[in-house]
Amino acid sequence: MGTSQQLGSGNQDWKERSFERIIGRSSALEAVLEEVERVAPADSTVLIQGETGTGKELIAHAIHNLSSRSGRAFVRVNCAAIPLDLLESELFGHEKGAFTGAIAQKIGRFEVADKGTLFLDEVGDIPPALQPKLLRVLQEQEFERLGSTRTHQVDVRLVAATHRDLTDMVRRGEFRNDLYFRLNVFPVLVPPLRERREDIPELVMHFVEKIGRRVGKKITRIPPATMSALTSYEWPGNIRELQNLLERAVILANDGVLPNPLQSGGRKSFITPLVPNTLSDAERAVILQTLDEVGWVVGGPKGAAVKLGVRRTTLIHKMKRLGICKPRPHSSQNVVDPTLQQPDSP
Ligand SMILES: Nc1ncnc2c1ncn2[C@@H]1O[C@H](COP(=O)(O)OP(=O)(O)OP(=O)(O)O)[C@@H](O)[C@H]1O
Numbered sequence: 001m002g003t004s005q006q007l008g009s010g011n012q013d014w015k016e017r018s019f020e021r022i023i024g025r026s027s028a029l030e031a032v033l034e035e036v037e038r039v040a041p042a043d044s045t046v047l048i049q050g051e052t053g054t055g056k057e058l059i060a061h062a063i064h065n066l067s068s069r070s071g072r073a074f075v076r077v078n079c080a081a082i083p084l085d086l087l088e089s090e091l092f093g094h095e096k097g098a099f100t101g102a103i104a105q106k107i108g109r110f111e112v113a114d115k116g117t118l119f120l121d122e123v124g125d126i127p128p129a130l131q132p133k134l135l136r137v138l139q140e141q142e143f144e145r146l147g148s149t150r151t152h153q154v155d156v157r158l159v160a161a162t163h164r165d166l167t168d169m170v171r172r173g174e175f176r177n178d179l180y181f182r183l184n185v186f187p188v189l190v191p192p193l194r195e196r197r198e199d200i201p202e203l204v205m206h207f208v209e210k211i212g213r214r215v216g217k218k219i220t221r222i223p224p225a226t227m228s229a230l231t232s233y234e235w236p237g238n239i240r241e242l243q244n245l246l247e248r249a250v251i252l253a254n255d256g257v258l259p260n261p262l263q264s265g266g267r268k269s270f271i272t273p274l275v276p277n278t279l280s281d282a283e284r285a286v287i288l289q290t291l292d293e294v295g296w297v298v299g300g301p302k303g304a305a306v307k308l309g310v311r312r313t314t315l316i317h318k319m320k321r322l323g324i325c326k327p328r329p330h331s332s333q334n335v336v337d338p339t340l341q342q343p344d345s346p
Pocket residue numbers: 021022023024050051052053054055056057058059163239240243
């Protein structure tokens with residue numbers, strides 16, 4: 001972790017406690033945790049961005065725990081999980097009779113989070129109609145409950161997260177530019193697991209031990225080939241995918257030996273299909289599945305391109321754009337399939 005001079009030994013303990021659930025020593029993760037340490041006490045709005053399952057919520061908790069608001073509420077609202085017409089009342093509250101079905105007064109999450117931290121998860125999913133109201137509360141720290149003209153003042157620290165590319169959404173007119181700038185005061189980018197593969201062995205040991213304790217199974221051996229396969233896999237679902245895969249592996253383990261959840265044959269039954277959130281997620285999932293089915297052969301009559309109904313060059317272009325490369329089961333290196341570098345025949 002950081003070696004900040006200002007932190008005394010007491011603070012050091014506090015910091016370690018806040019990060020204790022965050023496993024990993026890679027420089028990519030350390031850089032993120034250093035940013036967290038710096039911004040946490042500053043009370044600024046933080047925008048956490050990163051792919052699904054990278055640990056954005058854990059980071060949001062750490063920011064709260066390291067801030068002067070740690071003794072107060074940490075309130076999470078998942079903007080993607082709440083139906084559009086209910087989100088406004090969830091955030092700002094409503095008076096009795098504000099709309100059909102408003103049978104009693106409701107206190108919104110901004111009020112509940114007063115003096116604490118409000119974590120707006122999946123902020124990219126906030127509907128355009130609500131964006132001006134969110135901008136106002138961020139700028140003025142004031143709002144009205146639905147069905148009321150009385151203005152409420154709050155003191156809320158906002159931490160937001162999204163797996164979406166907000167700049168792209170701004171470009172497409174789906175997200176307000178001014179709201180984006182207001183949220184993006186302090187951006188924190190959580191790197192995908194494939195960019196910090198050094199963390200995988202430690203994460204594997206951590207989860208195997210933790211899951212083992214929960215399901216009452218002790219794993220005493222992880223074969224090197226299994227660890228190497230886990231280290232070289234792409235992990236499109238990041239740490240959550242790793243955790244899920246290991247849970248099944250631990251349950252299926254015999255004689256304390258962890259089976260390889262990625263090995264061919266066993267793989268289909270092991271990998272949870274990811275629910276894609278964006279068009280490129282969906283494209284990536286389909287391409288990965290097809291490549292998997294054809295043994296990573298791109299061209300030729302039995303290749304993935306034919307199965308997908310696109311030209312070989314188109315598929316190669318898409319794979320490059322989506323960062324798809326062939327997993328190497330026996331090396332921890334992420335090597336791009338050499339066939340991808342061959343010049344294309346006309
Ligand atoms: N560095 C880490 N050490 C230990 N556990 C981690 C780490 N990062 C993530 N996890 C665990 O992985 C799971 C996913 O993390 P989290 O929910 O924070 O991800 P997320 O980025 O919010 O994902 P999503 O975009 O899908 O909501 C959680 O169970 C979390 O505890």
